[in-house]
Amino acid sequence: MAAPKNRSARLNRIVNELNTKYALDWASGERVSADYDDARREWSYGWTDGPTVEQVRRAARKADREVTEGLLYRRELSQKTVALGAIRLAVAPTARRDFRDRPSVTPSDVEELWRTVSKPRPRDDREQAMAAAIVAEANGDRGLNWASVYDLCRTVQEKGLAVFLRRAGVELTPIERLTDRYASSPASLAWSHQLTPLTALEAFSAVQADTEAKPQAVTDALTLLPDLHAALDEAAAELQARLQDETAA
Structure with missing residues (x-):
């Protein structure tokens, strides 16, 4: 032809x-x-x-x-977009796990994530700053665009996300600051790799139990009171409904 x-x-x-x-x-x-x-x-x-x-x-x-x-x-895919994909995959509730119970992030997963997405972009400044921190870590002192897709994915898989959230220099929320300070295993693993915070009750109780808690931690704990009240009201309503069901039976 x-x-x-x-x-x-x-x-x-x-x-x-x-x-x-x-x-x-x-x-x-x-x-x-x-x-x-x-x-x-x-x-x-x-x-x-x-x-x-x-x-x-x-x-x-x-x-x-x-x-x-x-x-x-x-x-x-640019390094920035690969890093964004790794972040999205790591924080997904349905993320697959590796043998160490950490979110599995692979180049093929990143490729599939963006396959039908036109012009991938960060959702906000926070995500953009995290992606930039991941790219900088993966490249190290070897120059721009040195790291491969595999290097970027491995960086997230091995180090988690919390370390890059700190490096990004963005302001953490009160519950995030308390989680970063008080979370212990397995909650610390969930925070380090998926940015999953403690519940309001867990965070508040941790500060309450810490007799040497710093003023910032106490202030952060007090901001959680509305969430605590709402959670307790919901739990009380569920118990009341259970009691009524059992009484009716």
Whole structure:
């Protein structure tokens, strides 16, 4: 089958349309580029983060079905996006566990998480700062973009998330500060790796039992009173309903 005429020019014309359509940023590497592999004699579109493979494939085929026949599509994930994916996977309630009962975070899991997500972005400044701290740790002193997807995932798997939350320099909530100070195993594992805080009652009781608790801890504990009252009211209502059921029986 003969190659389409003016394929290079036509593919690059589509590239310009795609970059405009999805408002892709050149500086961050999001912009799509057309590349030719001389050894394999094949064309491909490559970009970082940005739209999904399916979005680009559909738009490219719609623009010129003939010239995109057999075209390969390769979306890479930036270190920042990999780190974000690792965070999301680690904190998920349904996260798989490794043999040490820690959330399992793998490159294939991260890839699957973002497969249908266009332009992955941090949810807030806190998540962005955590991702930056993870990237810095994984790269170490070896330079920017040195760490692989595996390195980033392993960093989260081995060190957990709490250490990067601290390094991010963001303000912890009262319950988080108390959890960071008082959580013991297995609650400490859940906090270190998944940022799962203590319950209000657990945190309050820990401060109450600490006769040398610092003023900040006492203040944080007192902010939990509304949550404590609500939890106790709910528990009391459940007990009352149970009593009524048993009495009726």
